[in-house]
Amino acid sequence: MKVAIFSTQSYDRLYLDRYKEGSQLELTYFDAALDEHTAGLTQGFEAVCIFVNDRVDLETANIISANGVRAVVLRCAGFNNVDVAAAHERGVKVLRVPAYSPQAVAEHTVALILTLNRKTHKAYNRVREHNFSLERMMGFNLYGKTVGVIGTGQIGAAFCRIMLGFGCTVIAYDPLPSPALKVQGVTYVPLEELLRTSDIISLHCPLTPATHHLINKEGFDMMKNGVMLINTSRGAVIQTRDAVQALKSEKLGYLGIDVYEQEENLFFRDLSERIVPDDLIARLMAFPNVLITAHQGFFTKEALQQIAVTTIKNLNDVALGTTSQNEILPESKVYR
Incomplete structure (x- = not known):
């Protein structure tokens, strides 16, 4: 054939x-x-x-x-x-x-969290320039933090288990809760409660009409000030323009994305010698508390x-x- x-x-x-x-x-x-x-x-x-x-x-x-x-x-x-x-x-x-490999994406999600939190990408660049200062490098303990997981299919479940290992309180939202995850210590809550109470929110849901722009201005308004948001699912689950506004207002303290709403025009290509006409991703990259990887979560x-x-x-x-x-x-x- x-x-x-x-x-x-x-x-x-x-x-x-x-x-x-x-x-x-x-x-x-x-x-x-x-x-x-x-x-x-x-x-x-x-x-x-x-x-x-x-x-x-x-x-x-x-x-x-x-x-x-x-x-x-x-x-x-x-x-x-x-x-x-x-x-x-x-x-x-x-x-x-x-x-x-659900573990591949789940582990990359944790890498985004740790990098954003402990600023290892910035530390790498600083030390290479012989700058050994710790100013503006402070992070926070993951232990004891509330991690909200939206979508607990195979990838979301693998991520939940990792965060439980860090000593986090793991809450989740999914129309089909997992009995196994409940036994392991995950608490299922309504979406609004998850958005209000989580210190870190991680998206692991498919892109469907119901999840398109699931995280938008209304959702950002519900979140804690300074919340960390991670997306390794599909780009259009987040309304990108609303994310930019949430970053500008400092409602969103950290944003880590391995997917992007308009990624088909960018990802998996070398555009280093070209002008990228996408103003939204350029705006995102201008924030010091945003980390973007090019859909490499699966790449093991x-x-x-x-x-x-x-x-x-x-x-x-x-x-x-x-x-x-x-x-x-x-x-x-x-x-x-």
Whole structure:
């Protein structure tokens, strides 16, 4: 089966080629993202493989289905960038990697918290310039702080367990509370209570109509002054313009994000020699209490291995006509 792989980096090629051995898959790699402008590249392919910044909307689904594509296989868990109903109506299956390494994202979340709090990124730069002063480097103990977790699927659950290990009080909001996490010491509360009482808030929910701009001006107004907000889920869960205002008013004391609402125009690219026309991210980077990483929370050897293994299996299932538990049906709304 011929497969067009979009938005590829060197590491995608390395891992997918390694785990396709022994299969009948013919993989062709494209640097470009898949959307209605690049969908013509799918001519002659039976399946496409995409990542978080590719877009399979109605128009793209029309083009790829007309070109003979019969499956869209995601190299990620989230599928908010795919019009699943449109694909399904055109006979195009959609499959995903439901879980690869929850620990990878959870651990990166903790890295953002510790870096923002103890200012290790600033300390690194200072010491390299022979500045050994501790002025303006003070942090706070995580022990005893209240950490609010929004979304307790596999990643959120892994993060909860880590923060319990730090001696934090962990509260959570999720429409489907986890009995196991309750036993381990996590307390589920209404969203408004979580926003009001947390010292640190970490987002681990999928992007759905219900969670789009979940954290907005109204939410920021409920939070404690100086709260730390971390987002390693999807960028549009936060209303970025409202976050900028919360930073300006000092309501928001720290912001750490591994995702960004307009990241498809920025992330996974080297733009170091270009003018970046995104005024919002430029404004965010101007704040000394903001830390941005470029969607690298998933980026560990273990996660890339699992993504490649599951992706190749999904593609083989499509080639053989085998039913897969990783297929996304139109009624699917969220992942956990």
